[in-house]
Amino acid sequence: MEGNMNLTLKVWRQKNAKSEGRFETFDVKGISEDMSFLEMFDVLNERLISETKEPIAFDHDCREGICGMCSMYINGHPHGPKQTTTCQLHMRSFKSGDTITVEPWRAAAFPVIKDLAVNRSSFDRIIASGGFVSVNTGNARDANSLPIPKENADLAFMAAACIGCGACVAACKNASAMLFTSAKVSQLSLLPQGQAERQMRAEKMVAQMDAEGFGACTNTGACEAECPKGISIENIARMNREYLSASVSSNKEY
Amino acid sequence: MSTILDAKIPDGSLVEKWTKFRSNVPLVNPANKRNLEIIVVGTGLAGASAAASLAELGYTVKAFCFQDSPRRAHSIAAQGGINAAKNYQNDGDSTYRLFYDTIKGGDYRAREANVHRLAEVSANIIDQCVAQGVPFARDYGGLLKNRSFGGTQVKRTFYAAGQTGQQLLLGAYSSLQRQIGLGNVKMYTRHEMLDVVMVDGKARGIIARDLISGKLERHFGHAVLLCTGGYGNVFYLSTNAMGSNVTAAWKAHRKGALFGNPCFTQIHPTCIPVSGDHQSKLTLMSESLRNDGRIWVPKQKGDTRPANDIPEEERDYYLERRYPAFGNLVPRDIASRAAKERCDAGYGVGASKMAVYLDFRSNLINKYGRAEASKLGIDNPDEETLIRLGRAVVKEEYGNLFDMYKQITGEDPYETPMRIYPAVHYTMGGLWVDYNLMTTVKGLYALGEANFSDHGANRLGASALMQGLADGYFVLPYTIGAYLAAEIKTKAISTDAPEFVEAEKAVQERITQFLSIKGKKSVDNFHKRLGKIMWEQCGMSRSAEGLKGAIADIQALRKEFYSDVFVPGDADEFNPELEKAGRVADFIELGELMCVDALQREESCGGHFREEFQTPDGEALRDDEKYAYVSAWEFKDTSQWELHKEELVYENIKIAQRSYK
Known part of the structure; x- marks a missing residue:
C-alpha cells in the first residue's frame, strides 16, 4: 500500500469482438496520488493475477503521452477529466471514495478487441x-x-x-x-x-x-x-x- | 574457438569508402526486385524508413509491429532533435566534425567507417524529412533552426519543439502508409515476431503471433530485417515504452547472430526521478533542456531549503565547475555519473535525496527575457517583465516538456527548478552487424538501435534518430543489394517446408510451457526483480564482485521464473500477460549476458564504468591496449557464451583520453 486513496471502479469487460460486454465492479485500495491512472490499473491487475483471475486488458505503451496507444473513456470523457492522455492522468485528479466508470472508445469504426482495447x-x-x-x-x-x-x-x-x-x-x-x-x-x-x-x-x-x-x-x-x-x-x-x-x-x- | 570478425569494411580512404561502395555494390534489376520478398520487423524510424524505401525500389515488403499501428513505435517519444552536418549555422560544422564528435563521444569504441558513413548521409535525412512535410522549427526568414546537444561545440541539431521523434516517425510512417496504400507493403499490426526461420544456413522467414487471435503464422522472406529497437527495459524502469523488448533480437541471437557489446547501456542524466514502488516507467526530460537549463545542487549537504531560497553563492553548478569547456553540455555518461556522485556524497535534493536541480530561471530571465525586452525596446525592464517575456520563448522551445513535467510531478518548472535523476534510456549494444548491416546470420539484418554499430560506448544526444533514419533510408537499401543480387534465382520457399513447421512447433511449445507453469508470481514480479539486480549491479557503476553476484542472482531468478510464474488466460486470445511472459523470459537471459560482458571488459569506457578502473578524479579509464575491440558474443547454451572480437582500427582519428574540460 503506497497511498490512502480508496476507489470503486466500474470497468467494461468484454471477452472479444463477438461477445457481449458488461460492467464489472472492483474496489481498489491504497492508491497513491502520484500514480498515473494506468499505474492504478497495474495495481488492480496485479491483484487480479494474484487471485488467479484474468486481468483487465487495456492498450498502453509509451506512458508519456505521445504514442497515442492508451484509450480509456473515463467518467464520460475520453482520457478522463483532464485534457491529457490516460497515461498522463494522475490520481491526484480524483478523490478517495470516488466511483470511476471506465469504458473503451465507443465507435462503429473502432471495434472492441477485448475489455478496454479497441481496433483503430x-x-x-x-x-x-x-x-x-x-x-x-x-x-x-x-x-x-x-x-x-x-x-x-x-x-x-x-x-x-x-x-x-x-x-x-x-x-x-x-x-x-x-x-x-x-x-x-x-x-x-x-x-x-x-x-x-x-x-x-x-x-x-x-x-x-x-x-x-x-x-x-x-x-x-x-x-x-x-x-x-x-x-x-x-x-x-x-x-x-x-x-x-x-x-x-x-x-x-x- | 573464438575468431576475429570481418566487418567487410570497403577499401580506400575513409571519405571515399561509402561513395566507392555505392558505385560498386551489385544491383538487382527492377523486374527481379518484384520477386524478392523482404520481411521488416518493427516500424520505428529504422523499420518504417526501410520498409518504405525498399517498397519504393520495387521489392515486395511485409512489415510487422506489435503496436496497433506503425505510428506508435517508440521512436515517437524521442524529444530533442536529430543531428546533421549541414553547417547552416556557419559555425564550422562539417561531415568530419560530426564523425569525430561521434567517435569521441562513443569513447573510441565505435567503427570508423560506419560512423563516417552516418555523418555523410546525415544531411540527406534532413532534406528527405522536409520534403515529406516534417514541420521542423524555423526562423522568421522561413529557414531551419538548430540547437546544441551534448558533446558538441556547434549547433547541428534540427528539431520540432520537444517532439522531434514524433514528427520524424510520422514522416516515415506517412511514406510507409503510402506504400501500403499502393499495395507494395503488406502491413501486419499487433503481430509479434517469435522466431527466425533458418533454411540452409540463411534467414528465410519468421514465426509471428497474431496478438488478437493468438494464432501463430509463418512468413517467408528472402531476407529479414530486424528494426526492433533497444533493450533498456531489461532494467524494468527505463524511458522505453512498456512494450519495448529484446525478443526479436534475442531469438536471432539464439539462432546464431552474435550480440555486440551487450553491456553498453546509456543512462540518461535528465529524467524525472522515481516517486514510489508503483512506478511503471521513467520519463525523460530532453537533453535539449541543457541548452538553457543549468544543473546544480546545494553546496551544503542535506540542505532542505526550497530551491528558490538558496542564494546563488550557495549553489554548486558542478558540471560547469568540473567541465568548463562543455559545461552543462557534456555527454550523457559524464553528466549521469556526475549527478550520481553528488547524490551519493549527500548533496541530493527532493524527498528521496536522489535528484539534482535543472534550473531555467537564469537563462529565462537573462538570456531570453533580456533579448525580448531589447527587441521590444524596453529599457531597464523589471524582473517580472523579464520573466513574462522569457517564459514565452521557453514555452515555444520546450512547452510540451514543461507541461509533461507538471502533469507528472504536480510542480511548475517555470517557477521552481526541475528535479532530475539519471535513468536507463538507450542501449548502444545490440546485434553485431558488418558494414552492410548484416548480422552473422546470412540474410538477417539489424538496423537502428537494434544493432550495435555506430555509437561505441556512449551515444551522443540527437544521434539515435539520425542513425535509425540513415540505416533505413540511405544505407540498407544499397547494402542489401550485395546479398539479394545473388538471390534472384531463389524461389519463394513454401511455409509448409519442415524448417517452418519445426520453428512454429518450438514457439508453440514455449507458449504452452508459460501457460502450464501455473505458479504464484506475476510476470511483473520477476521483471521488477530483474530490473533491480541490473540497476544495482550493471547500471551506472559496476564492479567485478557485484557482477559475479548478479550473474548468480539472475540464474536463480530464471529457475524460479520457470517454476513459479503465473500466466493467466489462454494462448488463442488477446493476452497481454502471455506477451510479457515471453519478453521477460528473454530479458532474464539477456541480463545475464550483459553482466558477463561487463565483467569481461576490465576497463571503463563511456557508459560502462567499472569502479576498479577510473582516473584519480573519477573519470572513465580506458584500456586501449587490451580492449580496443567490439565484444561479440555467440550463444552456445543457457548461460554459456563464447566471445569473438572485432578489432577496432583507428586510421583517421588519434585515439586519446576523452576530455571535456
Whole structure:
C-alpha cells in the first residue's frame, strides 16, 4: 500500500469482438496520488493475477503521452477529466471514495478487441489513402532551398502534433473522425511540399473516412475540447475549404 | 574457438569508402526486385524508413509491429532533435566534425567507417524529412533552426519543439502508409515476431503471433530485417515504452547472430526521478533542456531549503565547475555519473535525496527575457517583465516538456527548478552487424538501435534518430543489394517446408510451457526483480564482485521464473500477460549476458564504468591496449557464451583520453 486513496471502479469487460460486454465492479485500495491512472490499473491487475483471475486488458505503451496507444473513456470523457492522455492522468485528479466508470472508445469504426482495447486501424487506412507527400527516398532537394513562413510552419506543426489516439472520435456523438483527418490535411495543405497533391488528398481522405463508417461532423466542438494535444477545430474548417475547392475544380477519378 | 570478425569494411580512404561502395555494390534489376520478398520487423524510424524505401525500389515488403499501428513505435517519444552536418549555422560544422564528435563521444569504441558513413548521409535525412512535410522549427526568414546537444561545440541539431521523434516517425510512417496504400507493403499490426526461420544456413522467414487471435503464422522472406529497437527495459524502469523488448533480437541471437557489446547501456542524466514502488516507467526530460537549463545542487549537504531560497553563492553548478569547456553540455555518461556522485556524497535534493536541480530561471530571465525586452525596446525592464517575456520563448522551445513535467510531478518548472535523476534510456549494444548491416546470420539484418554499430560506448544526444533514419533510408537499401543480387534465382520457399513447421512447433511449445507453469508470481514480479539486480549491479557503476553476484542472482531468478510464474488466460486470445511472459523470459537471459560482458571488459569506457578502473578524479579509464575491440558474443547454451572480437582500427582519428574540460 503506497497511498490512502480508496476507489470503486466500474470497468467494461468484454471477452472479444463477438461477445457481449458488461460492467464489472472492483474496489481498489491504497492508491497513491502520484500514480498515473494506468499505474492504478497495474495495481488492480496485479491483484487480479494474484487471485488467479484474468486481468483487465487495456492498450498502453509509451506512458508519456505521445504514442497515442492508451484509450480509456473515463467518467464520460475520453482520457478522463483532464485534457491529457490516460497515461498522463494522475490520481491526484480524483478523490478517495470516488466511483470511476471506465469504458473503451465507443465507435462503429473502432471495434472492441477485448475489455478496454479497441481496433483503430481505420485511422491507418485514412492516412494510407492520401495523408502523405509522394516523395520517394532520394528525391529531396536541399532543406533550406524551400523557405516556409514561420507562421505556416508553426500552424502545420500544431496540426501535426496529433497523436492519432482517437479521443476526438470517442468524444463525438456522431463518432466523426473529422478532427483527426483534418489535422493531416491541414498540415500538408499549409506547406509548399503538400501543394501538388492538395486536392486529391482532401478528396481521397474524406472518402476513406466515410467508407470506414465514421459519422458526420455537426460542429459541436466536443473533439477539440477533449483532444489531449489541443488540436484546433480550425483544422476542420480548413479541410472543408480544401474539400470544397477540390470538388468544385476536380473532374478526375483517382 | 573464438575468431576475429570481418566487418567487410570497403577499401580506400575513409571519405571515399561509402561513395566507392555505392558505385560498386551489385544491383538487382527492377523486374527481379518484384520477386524478392523482404520481411521488416518493427516500424520505428529504422523499420518504417526501410520498409518504405525498399517498397519504393520495387521489392515486395511485409512489415510487422506489435503496436496497433506503425505510428506508435517508440521512436515517437524521442524529444530533442536529430543531428546533421549541414553547417547552416556557419559555425564550422562539417561531415568530419560530426564523425569525430561521434567517435569521441562513443569513447573510441565505435567503427570508423560506419560512423563516417552516418555523418555523410546525415544531411540527406534532413532534406528527405522536409520534403515529406516534417514541420521542423524555423526562423522568421522561413529557414531551419538548430540547437546544441551534448558533446558538441556547434549547433547541428534540427528539431520540432520537444517532439522531434514524433514528427520524424510520422514522416516515415506517412511514406510507409503510402506504400501500403499502393499495395507494395503488406502491413501486419499487433503481430509479434517469435522466431527466425533458418533454411540452409540463411534467414528465410519468421514465426509471428497474431496478438488478437493468438494464432501463430509463418512468413517467408528472402531476407529479414530486424528494426526492433533497444533493450533498456531489461532494467524494468527505463524511458522505453512498456512494450519495448529484446525478443526479436534475442531469438536471432539464439539462432546464431552474435550480440555486440551487450553491456553498453546509456543512462540518461535528465529524467524525472522515481516517486514510489508503483512506478511503471521513467520519463525523460530532453537533453535539449541543457541548452538553457543549468544543473546544480546545494553546496551544503542535506540542505532542505526550497530551491528558490538558496542564494546563488550557495549553489554548486558542478558540471560547469568540473567541465568548463562543455559545461552543462557534456555527454550523457559524464553528466549521469556526475549527478550520481553528488547524490551519493549527500548533496541530493527532493524527498528521496536522489535528484539534482535543472534550473531555467537564469537563462529565462537573462538570456531570453533580456533579448525580448531589447527587441521590444524596453529599457531597464523589471524582473517580472523579464520573466513574462522569457517564459514565452521557453514555452515555444520546450512547452510540451514543461507541461509533461507538471502533469507528472504536480510542480511548475517555470517557477521552481526541475528535479532530475539519471535513468536507463538507450542501449548502444545490440546485434553485431558488418558494414552492410548484416548480422552473422546470412540474410538477417539489424538496423537502428537494434544493432550495435555506430555509437561505441556512449551515444551522443540527437544521434539515435539520425542513425535509425540513415540505416533505413540511405544505407540498407544499397547494402542489401550485395546479398539479394545473388538471390534472384531463389524461389519463394513454401511455409509448409519442415524448417517452418519445426520453428512454429518450438514457439508453440514455449507458449504452452508459460501457460502450464501455473505458479504464484506475476510476470511483473520477476521483471521488477530483474530490473533491480541490473540497476544495482550493471547500471551506472559496476564492479567485478557485484557482477559475479548478479550473474548468480539472475540464474536463480530464471529457475524460479520457470517454476513459479503465473500466466493467466489462454494462448488463442488477446493476452497481454502471455506477451510479457515471453519478453521477460528473454530479458532474464539477456541480463545475464550483459553482466558477463561487463565483467569481461576490465576497463571503463563511456557508459560502462567499472569502479576498479577510473582516473584519480573519477573519470572513465580506458584500456586501449587490451580492449580496443567490439565484444561479440555467440550463444552456445543457457548461460554459456563464447566471445569473438572485432578489432577496432583507428586510421583517421588519434585515439586519446576523452576530455571535456
